[in-house]
Amino acid sequence: MRAVDPSTGAPRTGASRSPSxxxxxxxxxxxxxxxxxxxTVSCESVPALVTAEDVxxxxxxAEIGLPGQFPFTRGPYASMYRSRLWTMRQFAxxxxxxxTNARYKYLLARGQDGxxxxxxxxxxxxxxxxxxxxxxxxxxxxxxxxxxxxxxxLFDGIPxxxxxxxxxxxxxxxxxxxxxxxxxxxxGCRLDQLGGTIQNDILKEYIAQKEFIFPPAPSxxxxxxxxxxxxxxxxxxxxxxxSGYHIREAGSTAVQELAFTLADGFAYVEACLERGLDIxxxxxxxxxxxxxxxDFFEEIAKYRAARRIYARRMRDKYGARQARSMTLRFxxxxxxxxxxxxxxxxxxxxxxxxxxxxxxxGTQSLHTNSMDExxxxxxxxxxxxxxxxxxxxAYESGVANTIDPLxxxxxxxxxxxxxxxxxxxxxRQIDELGGVIPAIEKGWFQQxxxxxAYQYQREVESGRQKIIGVNHHVEDESxxxxxxxxxxxIEKEHGQVAxxxxxxxxxxxxxxxAALERIRRDAASSTNLMPAFMEASAAYATLGExxxxxxxxxxxxxxxxxx
Amino acid sequence: MSIDQPIRVLVVKPxxxxxxxxxxxxxxxxxxxxxxxxxxxxxxxxEAIVEMAVQEDVDVVGLSILSGAxxxxxxxxxxxxxxxxxxxxxxxxxxxxxxxxxAALAARGVGRLFGxxxxxxxxxxxxxxxxxxxxxxTRSA
Numbered sequence: 001m002r003a004v005d006p007s008t009g010a011p012r013t014g015a016s017r018s019p020s021x022x023x024x025x026x027x028x029x030x031x032x033x034x035x036x037x038x039x040t041v042s043c044e045s046v047p048a049l050v051t052a053e054d055v056x057x058x059x060x061x062a063e064i065g066l067p068g069q070f071p072f073t074r075g076p077y078a079s080m081y082r083s084r085l086w087t088m089r090q091f092a093x094x095x096x097x098x099x100t101n102a103r104y105k106y107l108l109a110r111g112q113d114g115x116x117x118x119x120x121x122x123x124x125x126x127x128x129x130x131x132x133x134x135x136x137x138x139x140x141x142x143x144x145x146x147x148x149x150x151x152x153x154l155f156d157g158i159p160x161x162x163x164x165x166x167x168x169x170x171x172x173x174x175x176x177x178x179x180x181x182x183x184x185x186x187x188g189c190r191l192d193q194l195g196g197t198i199q200n201d202i203l204k205e206y207i208a209q210k211e212f213i214f215p216p217a218p219s220x221x222x223x224x225x226x227x228x229x230x231x232x233x234x235x236x237x238x239x240x241x242x243s244g245y246h247i248r249e250a251g252s253t254a255v256q257e258l259a260f261t262l263a264d265g266f267a268y269v270e271a272c273l274e275r276g277l278d279i280x281x282x283x284x285x286x287x288x289x290x291x292x293x294x295d296f297f298e299e300i301a302k303y304r305a306a307r308r309i310y311a312r313r314m315r316d317k318y319g320a321r322q323a324r325s326m327t328l329r330f331x332x333x334x335x336x337x338x339x340x341x342x343x344x345x346x347x348x349x350x351x352x353x354x355x356x357x358x359x360x361x362g363t364q365s366l367h368t369n370s371m372d373e374x375x376x377x378x379x380x381x382x383x384x385x386x387x388x389x390x391x392x393x394a395y396e397s398g399v400a401n402t403i404d405p406l407x408x409x410x411x412x413x414x415x416x417x418x419x420x421x422x423x424x425x426x427x428r429q430i431d432e433l434g435g436v437i438p439a440i441e442k443g444w445f446q447q448x449x450x451x452x453a454y455q456y457q458r459e460v461e462s463g464r465q466k467i468i469g470v471n472h473h474v475e476d477e478s479x480x481x482x483x484x485x486x487x488x489x490i491e492k493e494h495g496q497v498a499x500x501x502x503x504x505x506x507x508x509x510x511x512x513x514a515a516l517e518r519i520r521r522d523a524a525s526s527t528n529l530m531p532a533f534m535e536a537s538a539a540y541a542t543l544g545e546x547x548x549x550x551x552x553x554x555x556x557x558x559x560x561x562x563x
Numbered sequence: 564m565s566i567d568q569p570i571r572v573l574v575v576k577p578x579x580x581x582x583x584x585x586x587x588x589x590x591x592x593x594x595x596x597x598x599x600x601x602x603x604x605x606x607x608x609x610e611a612i613v614e615m616a617v618q619e620d621v622d623v624v625g626l627s628i629l630s631g632a633x634x635x636x637x638x639x640x641x642x643x644x645x646x647x648x649x650x651x652x653x654x655x656x657x658x659x660x661x662x663x664x665x666a667a668l669a670a671r672g673v674g675r676l677f678g679x680x681x682x683x684x685x686x687x688x689x690x691x692x693x694x695x696x697x698x699x700x701t702r703s704a
Binding site (some may be wrong): 124125127212249341374453488556560 | 574578579580581582583584586587588590591592600602603604605606608631632634640661678679680682684
């Protein structure tokens, strides 16, 4: 971090400062500042002014360059939004597969480009809807998918060769992806026609979101199996979305999000290289996923720094030769943790500038949160407003007309440099701990994030960090601020459980048993598990049955609780 | 039990959800407010939670539930606490819980619940007041 004068937030006076700068500094110091911390939402202090002198040492061609050219600071593509806008992709899923199928058709009819599946917690944790641990959780946080039958219902009437689908699934990602691929084949699609993403980022589960099943080593094997299978059979697929979103939501700062996410991505790259895959065969299919939080410029700088760091490492450390292997492409979601239950209409405004930061940072796709999400999954009306927010930015604001319009801003370039330096310092700490997985095993990431989250909460508690409706301009909310909410009745769970049990009676038990045995055999060898998962899916073996076989083969993971 | 003895609190995440930011922030805040905090971690079943509460002889069980499963989990933990003879343990918590659900759970013996935007100091004050009251009642009984 660059030195700033703690009393004024202004850059520290140096010998190289011009007389006019010194005159400004004197005038600035003569006027008292208002009572505010002048910090980003990550508790980083920001300068009052950045001048050309602060970035005078930068080699602009080497550090910033041009869009579509190394080091890709200005964007992964030469034409960016002049040729194609970002993909508007709203994350959705609730209740049963039929409920969610109806929501997808509603969104596609209103101009959404791609689908994004939210699964319920039992599915994320590899339990069928009828498992004892699923009680009360079926269809609550997303859609319940226990078998190929549910996946077929989810995409009924949706042409899978034409729509790209992102699926937020991690520990059991390979199995859910197998169900998706088999469903598409049954629709008559070829695997090489299918485009989309599985999140499949297990490292950030250990670090932040904590929806893990197996220990790190077999989990990494599953990730590499999917990357290998995609590069050979499903070439338009993104088999992993390296995610900072959840790290940030768990309470990290912006620079921690940046560094932890990129470090996770490099760990996948190293695992694939160890498997013997060629970097230019798999790297073009890696994608990233970042948060867009409240501090507008800090977020934009984070995205620009991410592209530059990634390009340099991929070329110089991992030997990538093709440009596409060096370009970081990313999805953005506005920050759920920045929304407030108090005065919920304000969330529309927060989400708007968070989305704008994603666009000015050059995102490839975007999810805008709905105003009611601190209460429940969004209603149709709320999610439509969220989608319209993106459409307003795209078609009315004018910001998509010029590529990387903030480049050359002394403040933005200086902040981008600071982000990069901060991330490099964190990479050094991770290296000292022996790499990402040893750092996870030591609980290091988890402690770093918990510390940042608590520091932020104390800033809110003290009133230094102001949040409208929570600790500033607070109002009595018993009346007009109430909003309608989506309710998911318990009868959804009962219906899903009954349908699943009927499926288990109807299918061929012999085929299921043989397919599960193949999974057991392949798990014990080094055979890629994807074909076995696809065979078992086609036989209507359930998610829970397949995960149970893997639990026996791989063991399970528990973190030691600390705070 | 002495009225001045430190308050012992079990903070835990029940169910399948792993989003533990709130649980950890609350655990740290209650520790800094002078309470003895046992952090029970993730993915705990109601049975395991009550076993921990009894073994650790806590005054308070605090559950963090963001997943919408609160109407299943809070009553189950309360029922198991009562069955284990720990009916005087304060069951409280927080998460994404509507005011209607909070009222319904209060009617079933669950303590005050804290939604998004709650102040950490309000939570600590509530626990201190409630435990002081309960200890005084126990002593005079």
